[in-house]
Amino acid sequence: MLPIYDQKSRIKLFVLAGALLIAAATVIYTSVLVQRLSEREQKQIALYAKAQRFIISIEEVDANTTFVFDEIINANTTIPIIFTDGEGNILDTKNLPLPNKATKQAKEEFLRREIAVMKSQHPPIVVKLSAGLLNYIYYKDSQLLTQLRTYPLVQLAVIGCLGVMAYFAFSYSRRAEQNRVWVGLAKETAHQLGTPLSSLMAWHTYLKESERFQHEPIVEELGKDVRRLEIITERFSNIGSVPVLKDENILQATKNAIAYLQSRVSKKVLFEIKTDLPTDTPARINVPLFDWVIENICKNAVDAMDGKGNITLHLRRPTKNKNLIALDITDTGKGIPKSKIETVFLPGFTTKKRGWGLGLALAKRIIENYHEGKLYVRWSEVGKGTTFRVVLKGE
Template structure:
């Protein structure tokens, strides 16, 4: 197979760049999260000190406004205060310690996992333990990297599919333009050949010669019809896939080297499938020719048809050098070929004809050093 090393290198660079960017985003977000968490702990420590001062100050002692302001300003951080005698007070929680002690215990366990508890002291004496959780802002910040990565992923997906669709549209236009132009170019000399053949008939030339010319003209007309249908929606009609496949098989067998041994078998006698015959025959021809090329003009070609439920499978096998498993999908891409002078369009055309036009499926069923089996699948007409 032929691959573009520059394209592969650029893809690797893009992948590494994306990984570095994402890593920097996560690293910076983590640093910001830790700093914010430290600042929040400092606020809670100040809150605990203010609460201890208010609770333990002598009745006749006048307190300043600062402790009160510290307590009033903290309205977002959930806290549970457990005193030395076991009494519980909650702050910024939608629960009541007296009514739901089980829930309080669960909250305490959760808060201990989120933040280290703070021991409340007043004049060196331990008074209580303060358990606190992350504030709403901190919780949102914790999930910010995930949301950011999701947005980046969705944005990248949209861009990828946009360019992929745009590229596919351009390729389709190119395919259609080349195909129709080819059909047009063949059509002009074909008309002349028809006229010259009629002149030869009138000159009493050996009939066998004119018959052979007619066969070649028919062949050129078939090729022209095939190319003219690429890029347009072909007409599909019910046909017996067994008999039509056998006709294509017989045609290829008569025109192939004697060094190629052909065989045909089917476990069904007749089964209707929606087909466009010129395009279907073209697909069979491309798969068989690929097999012959893989065998270097010498070996066995077998076509087998079998029914599987509502589907029918047409399998073309050869005794060539095989295909690497990693290349099972790429061989259907335009331009991918193992032949030095190949254009890499045969299997791409087959995939387009079978999957886009006939709504079927074509794939590499199996492959090894002993040969390859290609499979075409269609839904039977009920």
């Protein structure tokens, strides 16, 4: 595993831990505030009840006692209150947004509902009247307190949304940048190869036609290498532009790709091509890029088997979507551990001494960005082998 991916997952963990810490701190801090405010409101309501009892107990309010009204009873402008008598008849309300134009019945219903809410929050305070009668003071948390209770949730939701948006914006711009690098580098490579290649081709034609060299076997070998260089240049130029997709006979295309490979790997690697489809089934592909994908996957398979084993290519319909074409490439190699099944597609990930870790990243780009297909590890077991699945569009 390359250190950058180790580091990346460590950074992710760090950020996640930090975010959780901030979230926890916010929740704890606000709940302390809520607790304090709630205690204060309880005290205020207790004082309020006391004041009510006092007012009831004195004969009449005079200059000495008006402060009870002014400073205590009327001072409560935040805590909603409903007064009832012993039978539950509503005597008075405070700090409740009574609907103005509503009918008497609607108001009554509204207040009954409020009483139910208040009951669920706090038991009512009982005020004993002189005649042995009882009054009840129902109350609930002030709006401020209610809002404060939900505040951390709202805040976390907003921060969460911002986080998600930032993440998508960031990963979008990162992907756009990666695209520019891939495409730019490919274009540049195709461009640079172009000039010496056309000169080589001209030289080859000259040799082929000259009396003197025509019969030398070397000229034919040279021709093969020139052809190979041409294919490489074609691949890069296709990656660097919008490649043209055509309906191609997929069985034939697969056979051609393998034929070339087979001559280049150890004889101990046996290729087999199977198909469940009619032999003339077409798929929409760009041949040079498709070849490149098959080559990358099969070369990895050869590496994973240490140059000895079977590689089976199996064409079939995926079970879910019958309009698509699946090509399963199975090797009998060392397999990929479960934890690395997705990581193998990241650019730079390699377990080889001389690997660049670009083969699968490129193959995935070619299939998913240029062919609107899918490339993934369908099955793998350490010590047994691996199946990569390429999903392509049919006609």
